[in-house]
Amino acid sequence: xxxxxxxxxxxxxxxxxxxHALGLLTRQALxxxxxxxxxxxxxxxxxxxxxxxxxxxxxxxLRMRRPCPPGSALVTLTGGRAGPDEDREGHWRAISxxxxxxxxxxNQTLVDQASHLLEHPWELRSRAYGLNFAIRVALQVSPASTxxxxxxxxxxxxxxxxxxxGHVVGCSRHAGPLIEALLRCNSPLLRLMGARxxxxxxxxxxxxxxxxxxxxxxxxxxxxxxxxxxxxxQRLKDLSHRRFAARRHVTELEVQRARDFRAPNxxxxxxxxxxxxxxxxxxxxxxxRLTQVEAGVATLVNLLAKTxxxxxxxxxxxxxxxxxxxxxxxxxxxxxxxxxxxxxxxAMLDDLLRRFDDQLGLRDPARAFQEYFLIRGPxxxxxxxxxxxxxxxxxxxxxxxxxxxxxxxxNRLSIGARALLGRPFARARSHVRHQSATARLACAxxxxxxxxxxxxxxxxxxxxxxxxxxxxxxxxxxxxxxxxEWVSPYVEQLACVAVWxxxxxxxxxxxxxxxxxxxLQPFARAFAAWTDSNFVAERRECAEHLxxxxxxxxxxxxxxxxxxxxxxxxxxxxxxxxxxDPRAIQTLRTMWSETExxxxxxxxxxxxxRALLDAxxxxxxxxxxxxxxxxxxxxLC
Numbered sequence: 192x193x194x195x196x197x198x199x200x201x202x203x204x205x206x207x208x209x210x211h212a213l214g215l216l217t218r219q220a221l222x223x224x225x226x227x228x229x230x231x232x233x234x235x236x237x238x239x240x241x242x243x244x245x246x247x248x249x250x251x252x253l254r255m256r257r258p259c260p261p262g263s264a265l266v267t268l269t270g271g272r273a274g275p276d277e278d279r280e281g282h283w284r285a286i287s288x289x290x291x292x293x294x295x296x297x298n299q300t301l302v303d304q305a306s307h308l309l310e311h312p313w314e315l316r317s318r319a320y321g322l323n324f325a326i327r328v329a330l331q332v333s334p335a336s337t338x339x340x341x342x343x344x345x346x347x348x349x350x351x352x353x354x355x356x357g358h359v360v361g362c363s364r365h366a367g368p369l370i371e372a373l374l375r376c377n378s379p380l381l382r383l384m385g386a387r388x389x390x391x392x393x394x395x396x397x398x399x400x401x402x403x404x405x406x407x408x409x410x411x412x413x414x415x416x417x418x419x420x421x422x423x424x425q426r427l428k429d430l431s432h433r434r435f436a437a438r439r440h441v442t443e444l445e446v447q448r449a450r451d452f453r454a455p456n457x458x459x460x461x462x463x464x465x466x467x468x469x470x471x472x473x474x475x476x477x478x479x480r481l482t483q484v485e486a487g488v489a490t491l492v493n494l495l496a497k498t499x500x501x502x503x504x505x506x507x508x509x510x511x512x513x514x515x516x517x518x519x520x521x522x523x524x525x526x527x528x529x530x531x532x533x534x535x536x537x538a539m540l541d542d543l544l545r546r547f548d549d550q551l552g553l554r555d556p557a558r559a560f561q562e563y564f565l566i567r568g569p570x571x572x573x574x575x576x577x578x579x580x581x582x583x584x585x586x587x588x589x590x591x592x593x594x595x596x597x598x599x600x601x602n603r604l605s606i607g608a609r610a611l612l613g614r615p616f617a618r619a620r621s622h623v624r625h626q627s628a629t630a631r632l633a634c635a636x637x638x639x640x641x642x643x644x645x646x647x648x649x650x651x652x653x654x655x656x657x658x659x660x661x662x663x664x665x666x667x668x669x670x671x672x673x674x675x676e677w678v679s680p681y682v683e684q685l686a687c688v689a690v691w692x693x694x695x696x697x698x699x700x701x702x703x704x705x706x707x708x709x710x711l712q713p714f715a716r717a718f719a720a721w722t723d724s725n726f727v728a729e730r731r732e733c734a735e736h737l738x739x740x741x742x743x744x745x746x747x748x749x750x751x752x753x754x755x756x757x758x759x760x761x762x763x764x765x766x767x768x769x770x771x772d773p774r775a776i777q778t779l780r781t782m783w784s785e786t787e788x789x790x791x792x793x794x795x796x797x798x799x800x801r802a803l804l805d806a807x808x809x810x811x812x813x814x815x816x817x818x819x820x821x822x823x824x825x826x827l828c
Contacts (some may be wrong), residue, residue, distance in 0.1 A: 235324025246324070249367065250331045294379050296783050299514040302425060305590040312357025316447045322348065326355040331365040334372040338381060356381075372410035386414075386422045402426055403494055405692035415510065417500040424495055425513040430488050431517035437481040443568065444474040480676060488525075505538035506728035520546060520577045527584065540585040544600070547578035551638075552631055553600055556607040563623055564630035568680030571634055579641040594657035601635040602621040605664065608632035611673050626677055629668070633681040636665050640688045643697055658697035665689040666701070670710045683757045685713035685762075690722055702726065706737065714757050717741035727775060735782060738765070741785035744793070755795050758786055762800055767805040767823035776783035 238246060326348070329337040341352050356373070359612055360366045366388070373385025389405035402423050409419035448470050500508060518524050520543055527539035550566065552559020565572075582600070586593045608628040611617055618625040643658035665685050672682050693700045705711055706720035717737040720726050727734045740759040762783055769775035783800055805826050 210781040233321075238320075238324055245326060246497060253328065253332045253816065267551075283527070292349055292378055297379055297383065297421075298615055301380060302387065302422075304350070305380055306387050306425075307358060308353050308358050309384055309387055310352045312361070324826065325354055326351050327358055329353055330359050330369050334369040336377075338376050338378075341819055346473060347696070353384075355385060360384075363424050371412070373407075374409065382414075383422075387425065388607065389422075400522055402491060404500055405492070415500075415502070417496070417503050420495065420498050420500050420508070421511045421515075422547060423491075424512055425436075425517045427488075427491055427495070427522070428517050430491060433524060434481070434484045434488055435517070437477065437484045441477045441481050443476070444470065444477055469637060492525050492529045495526060496531070499530065499535050505533075505535040508535065509538050509542055520574060522579050524581060527581065532588070540581045540653055543581040544578060544585065547574055547581075547638075548600070551605050551634055552602070552627075553635065556604040556628075557813060558632070559604075559631060560607070560611065560624045560627045562627060563677075564627045564634075564681075568684065571681070572684060575634060575638045575641055576800070578638060580647050582642060583645050593646060594653040594654045597639050598658060601639055602637050603630060608635075609664075609667070612668075618673065630678045630681045631670055633685045635677065636661055636668065637681075637685045637688050638683075640665070640692050644688075644692060644695070655697055658692050659699065662689050662698040662701065666705065666708075666711070669712045669715045669805035670708070670711050679754070679757065683714050683760070685759065686712065686718055690715075690719050693719075694722055706733070711739070713741045714761065718764060721761065721769050724768055724772070725756060727769065727782055731778070735778065738779075738782050739785065742789065744789055755790050756794070758790075760801055762786075763822045763824055768802055770807050770824075771810075776804070780804050780808070 222433065234249065291304055293299070326337065326341070341348050354371070358573060359369050362379075369386045372389045373381050376382050376385070377738060386405075386409060388401075389408065406419050406423050407424060414422070426524050448467075451602070495512075512526070513523075518525075523539060523543055527536055527543065530536040530539060547552050552564075564697065583593055583598060586596045589596065603720060608631060611624060611628045612632075614620070640661040643654045646654040646657075666689075669682065669686060688704075689698075690702060692698050693702055702719040702723045706723070706726055707717050708716065717734075718739065720730075720734045720737050738761065741761055744754050746805070762779065764781055766776065769779070783804065787795075787797055787800065799819055799822075800821060806824055
């Protein structure tokens with residue numbers, strides 16, 4: 192063991208001496224003159240097997256010579272091609288890389304490949320060490336002539352060239368001239384590598400405002416405005432991923448902090464206090480980081496709107512932008528809102544509405560009814576809000592009115608769904624069609640009511656007409672929906688929006704009639720009753736019965752979670768409406784104890800409901816908790 196350890200120490204010492212000697216000999220050789228072919232090959236092979244970085248010495252010496260040797264001459268010194276071992280080892284890889292180099296058009300696949308080659312150049316693992324070394328040196332000494340010479344006949348040099356470009360761009364202080372030469376190169380792959388180097392996603396600290404300068408550099412390098420705009424939009428994908436990660440990190444820290452706050456107010460040890468303070472600092476740092484990323488996304492979106500190319504049609508630009516969108520329709524709406532009035536904005540908004548039509552089946556309802564509607568509730572509700580905003584923006588200057596446009600958009604599906612649901616034994620004949628028609632019609636009516644609530648005060652008459660029709664059709668649908676159907680989230684959301692629309696005065700107030708209608712869905716009856724303080728004061732026993740009935744678990748255990756979420760939504764609305772009535776709050780606390788006991792076998796989390804009840808009773812303030820952030824009580828407290 193001692194002998195082996197001593198030998199290891201001796202070998203390490205000898206290697207250090209050899210590395211020092213290599214650097215010394217390189218300096219002495221460079222004083223005599225430029226290296227010849229064998230010397231350059233030898234230096235490359237030695238550098239690959241040594242920890243001594245002799246590449247900067249060679250680059251500095253060659254750049255100081257006048258005239259500076261052209262890069263093609265340096266590459267020619269090595270023979271200009273990879274050896275036979277390199278070809279045998281990566282023949283398939285060489286062919287694929289040469290095919291990439293032979294590409295003639297700019298497309299998203301080529302952009303992705305260029306980005307990957309820049310960020311992971313070591314994956315090429317070229318064994319032509321001498322040639323690779325020479326290309327790296329040549330790219331730093333004379334990048335334009337090197338790229339011209341190598342790209343003219345890339346056979347055998349593609350892998351070393353791409354690996355050398357990635358190394359120089361990522362690790363060398365002479366990357367600026369190389370990026371400029373790449374931008375003006377004839378090869379699309381090399382041009383894209385240079386363009387992506389301007390906004391490389393691996394540089395996490397890059398300021399998004401620098402992308403404006405990158406756009407100007409692309410234009411100055413001879414790129415068309417459409418291509419420059421598309422390349423800058425690639426940064427949108429990088430920032431979207433970073434925003435998603437930042438939001439998830441903030442959510443995780445908030446959940447972790449909320450778990451600590453949910454514990455009873457017991458005395459804490461000193462180390463627990465220190466951990467809580469450290470968690471609070473991490474949360475503040477994460478929120479600051481998220482704010483920075485959000486500002487970066489907004490800056491880039493405004494830049495894309497400002498530099499929108501006008502020489503090609505807006506639909507073509509929108510199609511190219513779609514390849515850079517990560518956040519779905521929410522990101523498309525951000526970009527559409529930043530655009531000025533014109534064809535580009537209309538094209539983006541039309542695309543958003545077309546995507547919503549396809550999700551809901553508005554353009555071909557008969558075909559859509561043949562499949563189950565299984566989009567998760569939170570997802571489709573977010574899409575409804577996006578489509579609402581898009582429709583208002585798209586037709587804000589339309590003389591026909593936004594309400595008329597909303598009604599025309601859902602008219603075909605509404606007629607088809609109501610005809611299908613009105614048939615005798617419709618659910619028994621085809622469960623698929625019945626479920627699909629019910630869920631899609633509920634979402635379509637929710638969309639219409641959201642549009643009515645989103646209209647400006649100048650369009651109040653239009654909003655009232657749309658809201659009146661939406662509430663009437665919502666009431667008809669809520670009388671036909673069975674309790675144990677896989678449409679609960681969509682129908683309950685429709686009931687909530689319809690009741691709030693009536694409470695706000697946009698539609699005739701039928702909450703009392705809804706509460707007393709025995710044919711209406713139980714949740715809708717209870718929600719209408721407990722959002723009307725006069726009804727609860729006059730008919731408290733009836734209101735209590737409706738609350739208890741709506742808080743019962745569903746017989747179908749597969750949708751039990753929907754029943755509990757609906758009961759919690761009902762409790763939140765009732766507490767927000769009667770927060771100044773101590774008697775009503777006590778009644779709700781008593782009824783919720785029974786509801787909680789009914790759902791006890793399912794293991795539901797009791798914290799959100801208890802926190803809402805304590806806040807309404809002025810026992811404890813409502814805590815900042817992710818489970819409560821979307822409630823009405825959180826907005827009021």
